[in-house]
Amino acid sequence: MKPRSLSLRKISNRAARACLLVYLAMVVASFFAHFPYGWTWIPLGLWVLIGFGVNRRAAVAEEHPVTGSAAEAVEVAVPVTGRWKALNSPADKVPSHGTRAYGQAYAIDIVAEPGAGARPRFGWWPLARRSEAFPAFGADVLAVADATVVHADDRQRDHLSRTSWLALLYFFVLEAIVRSLGGARRVIGNHVILDLGDGTYALYAHLRRGSLTVRPGDRVRTGQPLGRCGNSGNSTEPHLHFQLMDGADPNTANGTSFTWRGVGVPRNGETFEAAGTPVTAPCV
Numbered sequence: 001m002k003p004r005s006l007s008l009r010k011i012s013n014r015a016a017r018a019c020l021l022v023y024l025a026m027v028v029a030s031f032f033a034h035f036p037y038g039w040t041w042i043p044l045g046l047w048v049l050i051g052f053g054v055n056r057r058a059a060v061a062e063e064h065p066v067t068g069s070a071a072e073a074v075e076v077a078v079p080v081t082g083r084w085k086a087l088n089s090p091a092d093k094v095p096s097h098g099t100r101a102y103g104q105a106y107a108i109d110i111v112a113e114p115g116a117g118a119r120p121r122f123g124w125w126p127l128a129r130r131s132e133a134f135p136a137f138g139a140d141v142l143a144v145a146d147a148t149v150v151h152a153d154d155r156q157r158d159h160l161s162r163t164s165w166l167a168l169l170y171f172f173v174l175e176a177i178v179r180s181l182g183g184a185r186r187v188i189g190n191h192v193i194l195d196l197g198d199g200t201y202a203l204y205a206h207l208r209r210g211s212l213t214v215r216p217g218d219r220v221r222t223g224q225p226l227g228r229c230g231n232s233g234n235s236t237e238p239h240l241h242f243q244l245m246d247g248a249d250p251n252t253a254n255g256t257s258f259t260w261r262g263v264g265v266p267r268n269g270e271t272f273e274a275a276g277t278p279v280t281a282p283c284v
């Protein structure tokens with residue numbers, strides 16, 4: 001049954017993007033041609049139905065009965081060093097980001113919090129900030145286990161922050177919709193995927209452009225730097241999005257729960273200190 005549901009998810013993902021594209025095209029066309037504006041609600045409604053209905057059912061149907069339970073959480077090392085804060089944590093709700101798409105049911109976002117006032121706060125002004133204003137930007141991201149690199153992409157640009165109310169409105173109304181039309185790559189931005197073995201894969205998203213030090217096929221050791229934290233893809237500020245999956249393709253993978261060695265799974269707003277894991281020997 002799983003191959004069939006995987007096929008259903010691929011088809012529904014493509015159909016949802018097609019409906020959204022038709023909706024946007026009809027909105028633009030309405031400025032130049034006369035037709036009932038209510039027609040535009042048809043592809044929009046189908047997008048919601050397919051994207052949040054059919055695709056969600058397929059994702060839930062694929063999940064293994066024990067996958068993601070606290071008892072079956074995969075223990076891995078922490079992917080960063082220093083003081084960080086958790087956002088959108090699976091310790092508070094599952095799916096942590098409100099969706100199971102792209103294998104992110106148990107994903108977590110973390111932002112660097114080295115000290116009081118070091119990280120710019122959300123507000124009305126300035127409308128946007130450069131990525132360099134945030135302490136997470138450029139921070140090393142580390143391998144959470146001995147693994148093999150199966151995918152690496154760092155060609156997308158790092159954009160300005162969306163840490164004001166007007167910028168956030170732009171993000172949700174326009175940018176996030178346009179990025180969703182580009183599929184998983186445009187949503188997760190620059191990223192690397194590791195094969196940890198035993199059917200478990202780790203995905204690091206929103207990395208800095210041109211920062212990856214590994215390529216597909218490389219063997220890495222626990223604690224080895226992979227690249228640097230950035231602000232690419234569907235990101236409002238520089239941060240690391242981390243998740244475990246049961247497959248190498250985010251389009252069809254299910255999320256897998258994790259626990260960080262010595263830290264656990266920090267809750268929303270909780271800060272934690274990560275000392276890092278020394279790399280014992282270079283990989284060949």
